[in-house]
Amino acid sequence: MDGELKVLWARRRMPVLEKLRTEKKGTLRGVKVAACLHVTAETANLALALKEAGAQVRLCASNPLSTQDDVAEYLRGEGVEVFAKRGEGEEEYWEHIRLCAEWGPDITLDDGADLTAYMHKNPELARGVRGGTEETTTGVLRLRALEREGRLLYPVIAVNESKTKFLFDNRYGTGQSTVDGVLRATNILIAGRKAAVAGYGWCGRGIAMRLRAMGARVMVIEVDPVKALEALMDGYDVVTVEEAVREADLLITATGNKGVVRREHLEAAKDGIILANAGHFDVEIDVKALREMALSSRPLRPNLVEYELPGGKRVYLLAEGRLVNLGAAEGHPSEVMDLSFSNQFLAVFRILEGGLEPRVHVLPPEIDERIARLKLEAMGGRLESLTEEQVRYLASWQEGT
Ligand code: NAI
Numbered sequence: 001m002d003g004e005l006k007v008l009w010a011r012r013r014m015p016v017l018e019k020l021r022t023e024k025k026g027t028l029r030g031v032k033v034a035a036c037l038h039v040t041a042e043t044a045n046l047a048l049a050l051k052e053a054g055a056q057v058r059l060c061a062s063n064p065l066s067t068q069d070d071v072a073e074y075l076r077g078e079g080v081e082v083f084a085k086r087g088e089g090e091e092e093y094w095e096h097i098r099l100c101a102e103w104g105p106d107i108t109l110d111d112g113a114d115l116t117a118y119m120h121k122n123p124e125l126a127r128g129v130r131g132g133t134e135e136t137t138t139g140v141l142r143l144r145a146l147e148r149e150g151r152l153l154y155p156v157i158a159v160n161e162s163k164t165k166f167l168f169d170n171r172y173g174t175g176q177s178t179v180d181g182v183l184r185a186t187n188i189l190i191a192g193r194k195a196a197v198a199g200y201g202w203c204g205r206g207i208a209m210r211l212r213a214m215g216a217r218v219m220v221i222e223v224d225p226v227k228a229l230e231a232l233m234d235g236y237d238v239v240t241v242e243e244a245v246r247e248a249d250l251l252i253t254a255t256g257n258k259g260v261v262r263r264e265h266l267e268a269a270k271d272g273i274i275l276a277n278a279g280h281f282d283v284e285i286d287v288k289a290l291r292e293m294a295l296s297s298r299p300l301r302p303n304l305v306e307y308e309l310p311g312g313k314r315v316y317l318l319a320e321g322r323l324v325n326l327g328a329a330e331g332h333p334s335e336v337m338d339l340s341f342s343n344q345f346l347a348v349f350r351i352l353e354g355g356l357e358p359r360v361h362v363l364p365p366e367i368d369e370r371i372a373r374l375k376l377e378a379m380g381g382r383l384e385s386l387t388e389e390q391v392r393y394l395a396s397w398q399e400g401t
Contacts, residue, residue: 003041003074007048010041013334015378016342016371021049024349029054033348034105036097036115037135038066038326039075039084042337047080049345057081058103060096062111062135064088065319066326094118101125107348108132112280113139116156120146126153131351133157133344134360137170137201138256138280143360155356157347159340162363164371166202169340173332175206177325178252178278179214185303185318185328186274188250191215196244199255200227200236203278207252208236219244221260245269252324253277253284263289269315276318278325287321303328335379342371 011018033055037043047057059075061067061084072082083096100108101118102125110116113134119126131154134140140158159165179190190211197208198221208231212218220236221244222228232238244251245265249272253260256279263286277284291297294307294315303319319327332340346367350356376383386394393399 003044003068003070003072006041006068006071007044007074010334010337011045014042014045014338014341016338016374017045017049017345019374020342020345021052024049024053024345026052026054028348028352031055031107031348031352032058032103032105033107033109034058034060034100034103034115035109036060036062036100037109037111038062038331039072039082040066040068040326040331040337041071042332042334042341044071044075044080045334046341046344047075048078049341050348051078051080055348058083058100058105060084060100060115061088061093062114063323063326064090064093065322066331068330104128106130107351109135109344109348110139111135113142117142117146120151120153123153129154130354131155131157131356133159133347133351135165135340135344136160136280137166137203140360141256147360152358152360154358155351155361156359157350157356157361157363159343159347159363162343162371163368164339164375165343169332169336170202171206171209173206173336173340174203174254174278174325175210177329177332178203178207178254178276179210180330181278181303181324181326181328182250182252182274182276182318185276185301185324186316187301188274193217193249194219194247195250195252196221196239196248198222198241198244198251198253198260198284199257199279200224200231201254201256203254205231205234207254207278208234211250212236216250219248241265242268245273248273250274250276254279255284256280258283259286261285263293266290266293266309266315269313271313272316274316274318275321276324277321278323280323282320282322285317285321287317290315290317339371339375342374343367346371 058081067084067086146152195211195216196219200222219239220231297307307315
């Protein structure tokens, strides 16, 4: 496909970033931004917005399977240095991160904290960095761990914690694109199938919601009693992994944890079960155990591998157990990345304002509100306003029955 046209198509669906892009033209001169993000058409628009603002941009992938090579090629032609190739091996993946880290960036943008962790394992690289951003839940968890150990060397803005990020990207973005990934890899009928979703956080609830809307009978697996209860009252069956694998035709993990589907579950799984992961790293399904247990395996379709287990049972794994929405589809729709990347873009300016301690920060609520207003307007929603009397009432204690 033509990378340029793909980026243009995405750009027209990212009106908030577009507005900020015009507003901030030429205001980042001389700033070096190293970004470790999924190399998609939406990321291209973020990189180009930074470039138009005057920054020099280096980009590497935050997942070996998510790079859109045509987009990477187009970006290179536009003066963004891209070090990423779809299907790159582990060694090449880290080599690309090294090339971004050793470049001496002022700012790091990250999705999953691999680049930030690399800078912190080589502290001399972190010295000149003014700050960083983090896009996803798993990355924020890793950064908070660094902070707890007192080892965070520069301030990082947890973009994931903005409401205009997690409420939309994690829920609607992951919800839709995960189902998209499953469909592109398998072309199965969702209606009437039994599906299980592990994790009822923002991603998991988006996936469960979309699967149910397409007619699946959905089970939820949770370890948090409150989230489990929410899932139950939202109308899902709440079950253990052991129960889910015996019944489900499709099981999707979205927990941000490791070892959710383990050897014992694979042994007990129903014949023909399809396994996919939407959590950040490929550690949620024990793919190693699956490969060890298998008598044979063969790719049946792009991003779909069949494993034959002892006794003749078949288990199907999508996108190697990596993020299925990015491996087997194109990641989140542009409309939702408009919100996430507007947060990323403004976070860069917040870092450059200075005054942030080397800790994990969140963006101020005014930024969330501004982004939400712009998006609402762009999508044709109209906001009611409070009357003066209502403002007074909400701030008072005197009036009651
Ligand atoms: P979250 O923290 O809102 O939800 C995770 C849920 O998983 C929690 O409710 C937790 O109790 C549950 N959980 C943890 N261990 C579990 C286990 N062993 N079994 C069952 N449930 C378990 O996190 P969020 O935002 O939903 O993110 C989940 C993962 O998805 C993270 O790795 C995040 O980085 C990733 N992510 C992926 C995206 C994608 O494009 N595929 C987009 C955004 C986030």
